[in-house]
Amino acid sequence: MTALLPLFTAIPVFSAILILLIGKFDKKNFPRIWSVLTSLSLLVILAVIWGKGTIVHEMGGWKPPFGVVLVSDHLSRLMLLIVNAVAFLVTIYSYVYMKKYEDYLRFFTLFLFMLAGMNGVVLTGDLFNLYVFLEIASIASYALVGYGVDAEELEASFKYLVLGVLASIFILFGIGMIYSVTGSVNMADIARFLTANNIADNKAVLMAVGLFILGFGLKGGLVPFHAWLPDAHSSAPAPISAMLSGVLIKALGIYPLIRIFYNVIDMTPVISTIFIVIGCISMIVGALMGSGQIDIKRLFAFHSVSQMGYVIVGIGLGTPLGIIGALFHLLNHSIFKSLLFLSSGAIENRTGTRNMKELGGLREYMPVTSGSAIVGSLSISGIPPFNGFWSKLIIILAAFQAKNMWAAAALVLTAFLTLMCFLKFLRHAIFGEASERVKGAKEASFAMVFSLVIFAVLCLLVGIFNGWVISNIIVPAQSVITNKLGYISSVLGI
Amino acid sequence: MTLYFLDFVLLIIGLYALVVKRHIVKKILGVAIMEYAVNLFLILLGFRKSGIAPILTKDMDINTFIHTAVDPLPQALVLTSIVIGLGTLALMVAMAIRLYERYGTFDMEEINRLRG
Amino acid sequence: MKKNKQSGMTFIVKTITNLIIGFMMVFGAYIVLYGHITPGGGFPGGVMIALAYILITLAYGRKVVESMVSGIAGSIADDFGALVILVLGLIGLWIGGTFLFNFLPKGTPFSLFSAGNIILYNLAITVKVGMSLYIVFLALAILQRVVTEDETQEVRK
Numbered sequence: 001m002t003a004l005l006p007l008f009t010a011i012p013v014f015s016a017i018l019i020l021l022i023g024k025f026d027k028k029n030f031p032r033i034w035s036v037l038t039s040l041s042l043l044v045i046l047a048v049i050w051g052k053g054t055i056v057h058e059m060g061g062w063k064p065p066f067g068v069v070l071v072s073d074h075l076s077r078l079m080l081l082i083v084n085a086v087a088f089l090v091t092i093y094s095y096v097y098m099k100k101y102e103d104y105l106r107f108f109t110l111f112l113f114m115l116a117g118m119n120g121v122v123l124t125g126d127l128f129n130l131y132v133f134l135e136i137a138s139i140a141s142y143a144l145v146g147y148g149v150d151a152e153e154l155e156a157s158f159k160y161l162v163l164g165v166l167a168s169i170f171i172l173f174g175i176g177m178i179y180s181v182t183g184s185v186n187m188a189d190i191a192r193f194l195t196a197n198n199i200a201d202n203k204a205v206l207m208a209v210g211l212f213i214l215g216f217g218l219k220g221g222l223v224p225f226h227a228w229l230p231d232a233h234s235s236a237p238a239p240i241s242a243m244l245s246g247v248l249i250k251a252l253g254i255y256p257l258i259r260i261f262y263n264v265i266d267m268t269p270v271i272s273t274i275f276i277v278i279g280c281i282s283m284i285v286g287a288l289m290g291s292g293q294i295d296i297k298r299l300f301a302f303h304s305v306s307q308m309g310y311v312i313v314g315i316g317l318g319t320p321l322g323i324i325g326a327l328f329h330l331l332n333h334s335i336f337k338s339l340l341f342l343s344s345g346a347i348e349n350r351t352g353t354r355n356m357k358e359l360g361g362l363r364e365y366m367p368v369t370s371g372s373a374i375v376g377s378l379s380i381s382g383i384p385p386f387n388g389f390w391s392k393l394i395i396i397l398a399a400f401q402a403k404n405m406w407a408a409a410a411l412v413l414t415a416f417l418t419l420m421c422f423l424k425f426l427r428h429a430i431f432g433e434a435s436e437r438v439k440g441a442k443e444a445s446f447a448m449v450f451s452l453v454i455f456a457v458l459c460l461l462v463g464i465f466n467g468w469v470i471s472n473i474i475v476p477a478q479s480v481i482t483n484k485l486g487y488i489s490s491v492l493g494i
Numbered sequence: 495m496t497l498y499f500l501d502f503v504l505l506i507i508g509l510y511a512l513v514v515k516r517h518i519v520k521k522i523l524g525v526a527i528m529e530y531a532v533n534l535f536l537i538l539l540g541f542r543k544s545g546i547a548p549i550l551t552k553d554m555d556i557n558t559f560i561h562t563a564v565d566p567l568p569q570a571l572v573l574t575s576i577v578i579g580l581g582t583l584a585l586m587v588a589m590a591i592r593l594y595e596r597y598g599t600f601d602m603e604e605i606n607r608l609r610g
Numbered sequence: 611m612k613k614n615k616q617s618g619m620t621f622i623v624k625t626i627t628n629l630i631i632g633f634m635m636v637f638g639a640y641i642v643l644y645g646h647i648t649p650g651g652g653f654p655g656g657v658m659i660a661l662a663y664i665l666i667t668l669a670y671g672r673k674v675v676e677s678m679v680s681g682i683a684g685s686i687a688d689d690f691g692a693l694v695i696l697v698l699g700l701i702g703l704w705i706g707g708t709f710l711f712n713f714l715p716k717g718t719p720f721s722l723f724s725a726g727n728i729i730l731y732n733l734a735i736t737v738k739v740g741m742s743l744y745i746v747f748l749a750l751a752i753l754q755r756v757v758t759e760d761e762t763q764e765v766r767k
Contacts (some may be wrong), residue, residue: 006709
């Protein structure tokens with residue numbers, strides 16, 4: 001059973017190299033079919049290891065803390081589910097979408113490397129190994145954002161690149177600081193050292209905390225480090241926008257913050273306040289700036305910043321209810337944000353524009369796409385019975401329970417702003433008079449429609465059966481987060 | 495202590511070049527200087543005064559090795575980090591060439607069509 | 611070595627390149643093969659070998675070096691290097707139960723054939739890194755040529 005863990009990174013890398021080799025002779029069909037098979041096989045392996053408790057795999061036979069370990073507990077399995085499910089549906093979507101770029105080979109190779117990197121980040125139990133996998137996923141995403149090499153896409157990709165490299169440098173600096181204090185880079189060993197010696201006020205640890213918030217916050221798109229996010233997420237091709245906004249900012253930005261600040265370093269009241277303040281500012285700034293956009297992908301990208309603020313407020317509150325709300329919102333956001341970006345890609349594919357004022361009346365010409373866009377907009381605004389309502393409600397209740405009235409007020413205000421923005425999007429793009437561009441549009445192809453419908457159905461099902469989802473998937477993950485000593489004992493075996 | 499301070503000055507020089515200069519290639523060199531600074535910081539963590547290189551030869555006793563060698567773990571981390579930096583730098587240079595093709599200028603102040 | 615009088619650099623550079631190339635290749639091979647005993651290993655050896663090819667590119671021009679190792683051959687060698695590393699890791703998973711397990715006999719310390727399969731990893735990494743740097747340099751050289759020849763047209767490459 002432990003031998004299945006390295007396969008999550010080995011299989012996508014193997015497929016990527018195989019696509020590079022064999023795709024030289026068969027450029028059209030082999031890359032696409034093999035990528036779909038790869039992501040399907042990863043979902044099958046995830047179903048095999050689901051619900052087996054904490055699994056620890058030691059690479060090369062070396063015991064921790066001398067060797068690298070791969071740890072799969074409930075939080076890792078939640079993140080693996082999010083990453084691999086969204087990746088599978090996006091590969092089906094891009095089966096047809098990438099026809100306009102005519103270069104399947106490099107797209108699917110980079111895509112599979114990004115998937116391997118993200119799987120590695122959520123599975124590893126070693127800080128430097130996390131940095132290496134973070135870099136693999138980030139470099140693949142820098143190249144994918146500027147994929148169609150137009151002027152604007154290259155500029156967005158360069159901005160993303162420079163800021164991303166800056167974040168990685170700061171993360172490496174923080175890892176060096178932690179190594180100088182504890183003498184090890186294994187997460188469980190660092191946790192054991194810090195709790196045994198009780199050095200909460202050590203200046204090096206505080207500096208490492210600041211550097212980690214800076215570095216991982218930049219990767220996760222929190223304010224004030226969000227400057228790359230609207231450009232990169234709107235200029236990328238639509239399936240890459242869905243992957244970036246749907247899983248990359250979570251697996252590379254939010255998950256390391258959760259893992260490091262709950263299982264490795266203690267969550268002190270100062271860090272908790274910092275998280276809540278950053279989260280509130282992200283929510284309000286994201287929603288306000290998103291309301292002024294007329295490019296639909298840029299609007300969705302700004303709302304990604306805002307929704308990540310929700311998650312960080314939930315994490316910062318620190319109460320079990322807050323963490324449950326934050327993790328549930330992580331799951332929901334990946335579903336409905338990917339749905340929104342994929343539907344915007346379908347709209348752009350058929351009508352040729354992303355400008356809200358030039359669209360209109362899509363309801364008659366592209367019924368399935370506009371139906372799924374309506375489902376996505378209602379989910380992100382928090383309308384029952386869709387899934388966004390329940391997770392936002394749990395976070396607001398957690399804020400009231402922790403007697404943090406400013407946070408609760410900001411949460412409610414942002415919910416109203418989000419609803420206002422998305423009603424504007426629906427009025428301009430989906431309902432209303434049909435413009436000239438829309439009149440010639442047909443429905444999107446079967447592969448794209450398939451992914452859109454599956455995402456919309458998932459939105460509805462997770463919303464209706466939210467009790468089952470929370471108690472079987474979210475609560476075990478929350479119990480792992482708050483149980484630092486359990487993490488140490490299961491990895492180190494003491 | 496002065497070594498750590500000088501290393502920090504190197505990081506600030508790289509950050510200055512990245513933020514203030516307008517030419518793309520100078521920004522890329524700023525990133526390269528910052529990566530050197532961080533790698534140097536990691537190696538300095540394992541430094542020991544008058545220590546030997548961490549290579550075990552045939553006629554060395556294991557105890558002298560433990561007591562006099564510098565720490566080899568940060569050196570392994572830095573090897574990986576240098577390779578990652580190489581890949582990132584190659585990507586940045588290729589992207590700078592492509593940007594020159596599309597915009598006709600190397601000045602980052604004029605490459606700002608995406609705003610708002 | 612083809613002596614092309616039109617492209618590349620001056621005669622002095624070409625002569626020195628002829629003298630140094632062999633030494634660079636042998637030194638790179640030495641760094642790789644003794645990687646488990648002395649400092650070095652796969653990555654620096656691969657960089658040395660790639661630098662030898664880059665030196666030929668700078669001194670003689672792109673066409674000469676493309677006739678020695680073409681872009682496609684370098685790309686395929688690159689893929690085979692990566693495939694060998696992954697297959698070795700997966701064989702370790704199958705035999706020993708953990709990824710990257712060391713499954714060859716370990717021999718006597720400090721001799722050439724010791725430390726199990728580290729030497730195989732070093733050779734595979736050398737091929738991968740060397741060919742990677744080589745084709746990246748070749749791609750950047752091609753881009754440069756196209757930009758200076760066609761200043762007015764949009765080129766998609």
